[in-house]
Amino acid sequence: MSTARQITEDELNARRSRTVVWVVTISTIGLIFDGYDLVVYGAVVSTFLKDPTQIGEVTPALAGTLGSYALIGTLVGALLAGSVGDIVGRRKVMLTAYAWFSVGMLVTALVSNSTMFGVMRFVTGLGVGALVATTGALVAEIAPAGKKNLCNAITYSGVPIGSLLSALLAIMLLDSIGWRGMFMIGASPLLVLLPLAIFRMPESVAWLVSRGKIDQARALSERTGVPLPEAPTAAQEAAKREKVGFAGLFSRGYWLPTILLGFMSASALMLVYALNTWLPVLMEGAGFNTKGSLSFLLVLNGGAIVGALIGSRVADRFGPKPVVVASFVIGAGAMLLMTLSLPLALLLIFVSIVGLGTSGTQILIYGFTAGYYPTPMRGAGVAWCAGFGRLGGVAGPLLGGFLLAAGLAVSTIFFVLAGIGMVGALITLLVQRPNRPMEIHSTPIEPSAAATS
Template sequence: MAASLLGMAVGTSVGGRIGDRYGRRAALIGAAFWFGATAMLTALCSDVTSFSVLRFVTGLGLGAAVPNATALVAEWMPARARNYAITVISVGVPCGGIVGAALASWLIPAYGWPAAFLVGGGLPLLLGLVMIGTLPESPILLARRGNADARVAALVAQAGGTTEGPFAPPPVVAKGGHVFAPPLRRSMIGMSIAFFAALMAVYALLSWVPVLLTGAGFDMASAIRGAMILNLSGVATSFALTWLMLRIGSRRTMIGAIVAGLAALAFWAALLHMPGVPHAAILFGVALAGAGVLSLQVLLLTLSAHVFPVECRSAGIGYSISFGRLGAIASAFGAGFLLARPNGLLLFFGLVAAALLVLAAAMLLVDRHLPPRS
């Protein structure tokens, strides 16, 4: 698990730079072929060492896909639909996890664990072939490169537009495309800290909710369903908070969501400490925690597409998420260590709450927020 997360941390940074230099389309298609092929190769592993190495290599492609998909969607969608579109592709990750888990629960007992990797790797390879014929390049990126008016006009025509250009790119914000250029430095630092804290909180819950529920008397099947409820509530809330963010701005939405997440954690922790609480009530607490915590990473990804300008959008998103992966790795190990201590449940929830407080401070540091709609 740690090898895969580490691979994604490296792949997100490298993939973001590749997307800015060679194009979002090429980077995204290459990432799909990479993680599809290496996932299929994982089915040939015969020991933990080779398995871990291939999980790292697969993680490189998985990580590279996220910033380029986000940037491509942000640069294609009209302003009125942009943030909702990014939310859709963001929730694709947990939704894919739910479908993948359902497939694996059927494939592994019937055909063995390699079957999960053969199917899970084969589907992205098919998707890559589809994308070669259908996925367009970012028109804004083409306009930045110059001498591409005919190609941009053709893309616009395919999307139902009629303009012929000339097409001018947005003004450059970061000279040389550097994410730490003075206009971006404060927001770059803030977004990196924000992703670190958010992914620490998110992965602490994703990794350990089944353990928390079995400790509260749930059987394993019910505990796994509880983890699905955590994911689904986060997905549903993400759309509502995206709607709110467009109306009151990202800073107030993020701070409000963090406060709600802290309240949800406190409520769920109290339920787990109380004897004789019905399982339905505890699952309600799980749903509230998912709504208040898991939705934050989706909001951050939506915000990142606004924070970073086109000349370094993939790299900025990539670097921020890469730093965030370190928080995910730390929580996967640290949360387990805390749960094994005396008063481990209290320490666990304290870790998640502390991560949310750090996230709130990071949101105050970011100075390129989405403004409220007038």
Template sequence: MTQSTPSSAMAGAPLNKFHLTLLACCSFIMFFDGYDLIVYGSVLPTLMNEWSLSPDQAGWLGSAALIGMMCGAVFLGSLADRVGRRPIILHGTLLFSLAAAATALAPNPDIFWALRFITGVFLGGVIPNIVSLMNELAPASKRHTLTTVMLSMYSVGSIIATLIALWVLPLLGWQPIFFISGVSLLLLPVLYRQMPESMAFLMSQGRVTDARRLLTRALPAADHALIDWTVPPATQRASVSVAQLFRSGRALGTPMVWIAFGMCMLMVYGLNTWLPKIMIASGFDLGSSLQFLVVLNVGATAGALAGGWLGDRFGNKKVLVAFFALAVLSLVFLGMHPAPVLLNALLFLAGATTVGTLAVVHAFGADFYPTGIRSTGVSWCSAIGRFGAIAGPILGGSLLALKLPPEQNFLIFAVPGVVAIVAVLLVISPKTASRAKTMQMPEDTVAVKN
């Protein structure tokens, strides 16, 4: 009788309470990722007035958390392939929550920048690992859907941050908006009790007893006698290097995935940071401009959810190309002074296909790498992508400093979408590349849906 591996048994499990609990825990973290990162765009006009910031200074201040995320993804995200997903996720969540809440106490831009940077470092370590964990433990038939549902909570957090800013800013100022980030600390005991470890990591470390417990949680009726619990030899448990991301047919695919991440993040963070100021420059008041940010992120939530459903049916690659094309079109038309109803419709579509696409591109990256190097792969995608995220706020500040017409600002933000389309089209699945070069190792074969 053929035995299955523990990971394949997990992949074949039906959707149940274990998966929904995992989804809830990871979604909770992603919600506060969206809240903590987008809250800056909500308070930006107020901070610029209070601290007399120029657009260039405000853009640099907005990049602090994103620079931190890049550093965290490189150093903490990759560390999880050696110490496990769970400790990085739990301790990172504790520390980014503390740093985010402490930002409310910042007396000047320098301290504000430092606290935002620290927040970003621990977010950067946590996010790639919850993406990898969901991708590894979800049922294979629901993997893309669950991953993108989780990632869509980023947009929900963004919406809540903007709505709180609309209500709190006029009454209490910007500080209480950051204090609210500390609410995430209240649910940490639940995360410590419920967050599982990666099955692949447990087996790679020879922790068979823990692996059996995990399978029982996910698949209570599993017959352990039908599972091959053989621990891989030490020679197959070597530490992961970045060079492995370019091997086995991934020499072109890895940099192209990086570019897709970077271009997507440039549009996401550029628009979320500067949309209120761009709309104010177009003649709208602060309240209306923040409402436009809500519309953008409502669209983002819808786009992320739709992307997950479409990804399970047509493949993430096709969905990404379609979404980036719609993003380009929506941003181009936003620069043509549309009527109010069309303006909101285009902002909804722009949110769905820029911010919403962020969920799809993470699932695309997770698909591209095999389990043994997935956290390292997704972490480096996220880290390199942060160059685009950092560039977004800085680019927006530079454009406003140049006092360009609003329509030109939208056109410039559409260009990264074109670059992203080309990059995604150039990504070839490792399996396809191996057939062409006859060099692929069987255990490294992971196909990207085309």
């Protein structure tokens, strides 16, 4: 092989590495603000419960309802983005989502009553859902083979990082800037992240090929170093017959796994949002002060990040399904142990393990789903996971509010949540790989004449 050709291949590899780093970095930052947006409410809800001068009188039941509005918006936004993203591309949807939820957070900070607060939480949730649903598809299509679960885990770790950041900033700043200042922080991507993404976030090469835009895909592949998909004739013909978007999700061979993946995600997200909304209140009920209770959110989401990153490496080697099952079971066991009278240090350890079994599990589920579907329906698949799963997310804050309003003991509430985790593990065991032709492979494009001259 000639020296010039070797240099060209090295340059293509270097370009791909830079592209992967940029995409994963921007996507992670986007989901940090995404996670901040959805969890900041849990960090300030105690303010609403205690002070009716903020947005009016808020009861525990109304607080649970308000907490669900953003998740309803997320559900709608994710499902819409799934179809739109498979048709117009990943990049356009993600850029729109960055702008949308930033403006939504800013307007939310300015409202003065619970009705408008709920409306704006729904509107903001539309952008949040679109971003969560589209990010996994783009990252899965750009990440190298053998590192797709890891790249997805790094990216979706942005959600618990944002949750952690929300709790940390609430501890440090809530007394001085109030809940309105906390929401204004969530609007900052409009000034920082969006301009960066416009210049550095490429479209998916695989998506361009799936839409028949071969020339654009070839040019983008050479510029970014991301391999141009190629496949044997049989696989190409199968790809042409593959239904696009949500129609593909419910076609023969996919409909049952699609339903199971939706309920699997719903189980995890019910736990995620029940705990991120109500854990501080539960721990106050267990005798901790406000700042100490918020600290449990830090530990919960820190455990999710570490657990998901470790789990993703195992998933890349052995497959994501057994890892997701194990995460559900481990998290449920940790919740049961939290019902015991434990020293603080041991309690914090179990809270971090609960983070693995809730937010950490959901991160792994996104990677599982992104790798499960072929390119023509991948965006819709991740959108279904994020969107239908938000039914569980909507139910989480409502469930917590209902259980608290019913006067149940903190230990009883943890028993209920542990049971939901075990249901999630059982659903995951039922998911089977569908019978379909071999997936399209990715191979490096041939360098252009200009590149080798």
